Amino acid sequence: MAERFISERNLKFMLYEVFDVEALTRYPYYQEHDREIFDLVLTTALRMGKDLLQPALQEMDKNPPQFVDGQVKVHPMVRPFMKQCGEGGWIGAGAPFELGGQQFPLMISAAFRFILAAANYSASVYPLLTSGAAHLITSFGTREMIRTYVPKMFAGEWQGTMALTEPQAGSSLSDITTLAVPTDQGYYRMHGQKIFISAGAHDGVENVIHLLLARIKGAPPGVKGISLFVVPNKRMQEGGGLIPNDVNVSGVYHKLGYRGSPITQLSLGERDDCRGYLVGEPHRGLSYMFQMMNEARIDVGLGAAAIASAAYYAALEYARDRIQGRRLSAKDPTTPPVPIIAHPDVKRMLLFQRAVVEGSLSLILQCAQYADRMRVTDGEEKEDLHLLLDLLTPAAKTYPSEMGILSVSQGLQCLGGYGYCDEFPLEQFYRDARIHPIHEGTTGIQGLDLLGRKVIMQEGRALVLFCKEMEKTIRSGEEFAVLDPYAQRLKQALEKLKTITSHLVRLGEQKGAECFLADATLYLELFGIIAVAWQWLVQAVSVQRAFKEDLSDGERNFYQGKWYACRFFFHYELPKIEGLSRRLLESNGLTVEMKEAFFGD
């Protein structure tokens, strides 16, 4: 079993050299922090990953949660791990001091999560979901609600979830039917079904708190009638103690991968005794939930990159050890064979993985940096950062998710037949990675979100800001002779993005929404590749700066590796936008016109 799952050096490069997380500590909100603290966080996360999470990786896959007598039994490590996350203060790390948090920058929390997710994605999800749900309560809940739920959630004693999906309403949230009937007691009586609820019930915690979408009786149809509720599996009794809240688990699903965490089906109010507590205003639930969803979407991207990172290091270790074949130039069959890492095609596969993993991580940390800066700025600057974050979220979720699968696949390929067998972790990573284009909004939904909402909102202002950010990086790249060709390539790609966007908007005006959005997923793919190319140029600028310093051998190798991975992206990945743009610039609505009847035979 490969021991390494991430590169600490690379994380530090990103945090300190590329995104300058230390700069945040100049603002009063972050002034309690410094690099020494951040380093200690990373060291602790690495230890937790190595000692606590990685040893359970395969076990959790082979022994998935069991549904026994109405209870969901999870791996025994979940309870001590949640306790550790709670006692260690990791669940509430990002919350303000007054709420019991430590005001950690999101960049550092993201690095922490990346490490845990690379060690064992399934396990990392339990505290992660709890953080997100607690954040939703602290943002929109009443004081009373915060007091009741958040300390227990931060302590890792209670699990948090997001409960959106219903059997008949997955991607289309406007069709949810879970009903909330008002009472004069300050709570609502809840009735309905929720499915695919991650960690919706399990024996690793005392209680589970759902942040759940439902309709108040008589609410208007569509998204304007959706409200947000807190629905605990067990509710507080007057005078203390917990009693069941009529949230019934009707089953757990058996999954392809990501098996260490249960996804449950929940039935609410079978005995008409399920109480829900309204969060914020009625009918505004979806906009609240989007806060959690946007964070969760970026976390999905992070999880995808993390699994791909673990797969990369497993493949790298194998490629260095496995002796097979001779150099393509070697004519004599009696010469000794070489480790497969000597073969250019194996190096191509490894470089591809690095380009995806580190490019994805960079894009995610860029988003985290925007979010951190939002906290300490105001007015137009804050609004601009918000728009950038909104625009980039679909790409930060989708690029790592879709490309992560291909990246893990190439890692598996490096191992040949062994990669396909469960003696090596690659086959598990391959299965684990497959969830990411599906949960927290499928790739299709992300495409619609990007092209149908984010790109055109406020007359395209977010896209204008994004172009400005890229132009800034292009100018930095132009200052280095070796980077200039890549800056020019990015400039051309940016022009292409602008042309395609205007073309599609025009097409929409002429032929309607169906034609406009029919290839939104392709547009997202193109957008993602360009965004990651931008991030590789951002990294390359830091690499070239470092080359000017006096470097040890190990450090020089690190930056050389980065520089090769960067160029790999520009030479092997960025050209993929050519094919995409060719299609996107066509105007025939082929998929719109294709009829259901033609699919039969």
Place this chain on the structure above:
Amino acid sequence: MNIVVCLKQVPDTETQIKIGPDNKSIVTDDIKWVINPYDEFGVEEALQLKEKFGGEVTVVGMGPKRVTESIRTALAMGADKGILITDDALEGSDSLATAKALAAVLKDLEYDLIFTGQRGVDDDMGVVGPALAELLGIPNLSLIVKVEAAEDGKSVKVNRPVEGETLVIESSLPALITAQKGLNEPRYASLPGIMKAKKKPLEEKTLGDLGLDAAQFGEGARKLKILEMTPPPERAAGKIVEGETPQEKAAELAKLLHEEAKVF
């Protein structure tokens, strides 16, 4: 109960070690440094005793400035204060010199117990703990896997594994304990602990501050000279035991174990 933990910073066992051009030292560039794992058991045990009996845990380290990181880690785990002995003249000191420097710090501290690791995982000498106890004139309890302090905090009962048996030793305090694997599972630093660590006192002392003569430290004063460092021999290729039946294979294996490996 006041406890002092002596802490050494060593290369992470995952770091690939390269021998330097002088063949007598390792290349220290690109090394990831960590707390010596045996010392970490000492930190954990000290914290558990403090939780039971109160008092203070002081962590003492020696070496270049980078050792601060390891001391801070121990402070983040819950130790109260740190002292770093740092002086260019210490570079290249041997274990006895290290014990002397530590003893100089300790003579000014109030302590009931001292923990060191049973050895450093880098040099594997196992000298500093016993030498320090000798210099301080206190009992040395080595290779300990269990510590029980008396309710009054005046004595300890400790376990040391010996040849599959357990030796139970009782000692008055102050005493020095060298920690062995199995003593405990060191805790993870908590986030509030990490935040508090940087506000905890961490004092630096030079040889001059300790009233020590620089000539007794460093490379020149070594009583133990390193003549040469060589990498371990490369592992020879394994052997596959041939045979038609399991019986034949077993017989062949027994023969090899007897004649080649000479294990019986």
